[in-house]
Amino acid sequence: MGSGRWSTDVYSAAENYRAATGRSAFAYSDGGARKVHPSLDPRGVTVRESRDSDEHPRSTPIAVLFDVTGSMGTVPRVLQTKLPQLLGLLLRKGYVTDPQILFGAVGDATCDRVPLQVGQYESDNRMDDHLANIVLEGGGGGQRHESYELAMYFLARHTDTDAARHGRRGYVFLIGDELPYDTVKAKEVRRVIGDPLTENIPVEAIVAELRRRHEVYYLLPQGSYYAGDQDILRRRGQLLGENVLQLDDLGAVCETIALTIGLNEGTVGLDEGLADLADVGSAAGATVGKALAPLSRAVARRGRTVRAALPRPGSAGSGSVRL
């Protein structure tokens, strides 16, 4: 029976529908699009820039790219609903200064029509529009490989960040369940990105090049086809060492990314970070703790570069993390 409980205000309704349009799961993809959206097309792009400004004097570039091929099942859709919360979480926790987030997607250049999609570094909710324009191809080659090496090539050679100028690294998170191909193929680079490359590049070389200016992490989510595949974990470990994380609960993807950055920046310890999560009512603590325990030990082992500590915000979290 009625209560008239839900607001019938025309302006807030318009706002809600606008927000839902931005959030509506891959609106561009669901509209039947099978071509890369112009805003995400890597072809002919000089650089994706992450710049300091008066408003954001110490920008930290964070790139999050995920696999959109068939083996990922429903994972890409879940990521699309969760990832818009990443910026707010980072800002609230103060784990990192002035985050600027770039979203992108990885396919298979040997057979997909949309093998690479890369948005811009954004410091406001425009990043959500890039997310909504990602095409979910659902293809892939069925051979446990996707073109992560092509994505890494693009991020290594087509990003320009003020953070790097100040000797600070950005972050790259690759979310997926398969392996990169062994070489960056010149032919694919010419076709997809447009660089006049003539020689293939071994994947180890491109990883090393990317790691000069970015911390690179691999996240292997549960719910994907190859989740927990030991070969894939081992091969990734060879490439990225302890920066390979298994994610039991996809719902905790933003918390995992945020805490990974916090641990690396030295702005938070693992126990403290998990307590922070509990403070804001997040149920992701167990998952995140399990995913990050090895990394936390590794960070402790290798020591951290000394940084000026950031002021920590009060632990009274305003609002709550939505899970």
Next chain:
Amino acid sequence: MSHTIVVDLGYGDAGKGRVVDLLCAGSDVTAVVRFNGGAQAAHNVVLPDGRHHTFAQFGSGTFRGVPTHLSRFVVIDPLALAAEAAHLAALGVPSPFELLTIEEGALLATPWHRAANQARERRRGADRHGSCGLGVGETVGYALAHPDAPRVGDVRDPVRLRQRLAAVHDRLTASVGPLQAPDLDDVVRVFTAFGDVVRIVDSRHLDGLLRAGPCVFEGAQGVLLDEWFGWHPHTTWSTTTFSNAQALLGSAPARRLGVVRTYTTRHGAGPFVTADPALDALPEPHNGAGEWQGTFRRGHFDAVAHRYAVEVCGGVDALAVTHLDAPALVPSLGLCTSYDTGAGRTSRIPIGRRGDLPGQERLTTILRATTPAEVHRPDDWAGAIGDLLGAPVVLGTDAPSGPAALRSGPPHSGAARRTPERPAAPRSRAPGGRRGPHRRRRAAERCAAIGE
């Protein structure tokens, strides 16, 4: 498992939301289908973890990841829908609109319908009907008089949408006077945005759902508020019996499940024979006094009126009884099995001819002067209610997030269909079924035998 239709055998508020949520938690339900009413529905669901939502235009299976289909019999309010979706998202439902389909033929409630409804109720003063003030009835009445009433499908055609909305504004202003409502441009804009976000489908969509697996048809309001069989004029502009759902089902069989509380309640004006202020001690966290509906009243279990509802519906196959904890809270609570009408005793309300509203109005006059004759307290509430209403009780619940129990009743001799025992055994869903990014949670309900 076949489909299930859930209706309230009283004046609404019996706990349909809770029942639908439990049905969706206990088995693999393809969709929840709404078949009457509109945004004035208010079905409360409280999850064991404390999350609470009042479902109005989303089905009460939403927390379980079950999609909602709003059929052509539902009056759609795009403004209230947006607010409700935003709240669901805040509670952690990943993409509420992805779980929703709306049939293109459904009527659109507009701010002018709402304003006209409120203006008319104000003028009635003391004779208010107990409307919800959301303009659902106004929308239905307008559509009966004007074939060009705006419908959901119109939001895809900007020119037609604007013409039809302007006509609503002009006609209702002519009939009621100046209306407190937003500008035409703003409404056109937001209705268009609504069309960009929600999935609007034709009538074939429901046929696909019915073939895909078991559907739960979630009724709104209650049979005692039915537009033809309620106590006129204190009724809703909506058919609250099973008939709309049966029209949607066509020849597909469905179990008819009636829902009652262990006591009777009523929102708003209108006859309520067993009302008793002594029962106001019963807690009611989610139903206060609405600005438009008047106060929320409690009364003894009105077996006479609920039996009338069962007869009006053409019988039920099974019952769900909610608030089984109430009798222990109020020792004076009982079951009323007969009336004193001033002209003698009766235990049955006669059923009039459908469409005879003057007859229903005479009934209203008689009921206003009627008092309970016999009230007694049974030992086994669920069993007694099942006997009085002539159907097995298959589901019993107590407080809103307390335990629920299922029990299989003996086959009801009048049931024309297979005996309901418990909600369907889980079916495995074919891979690739469009389920969205939801993980189903089993209800962590402690099941206790009831009435034993």
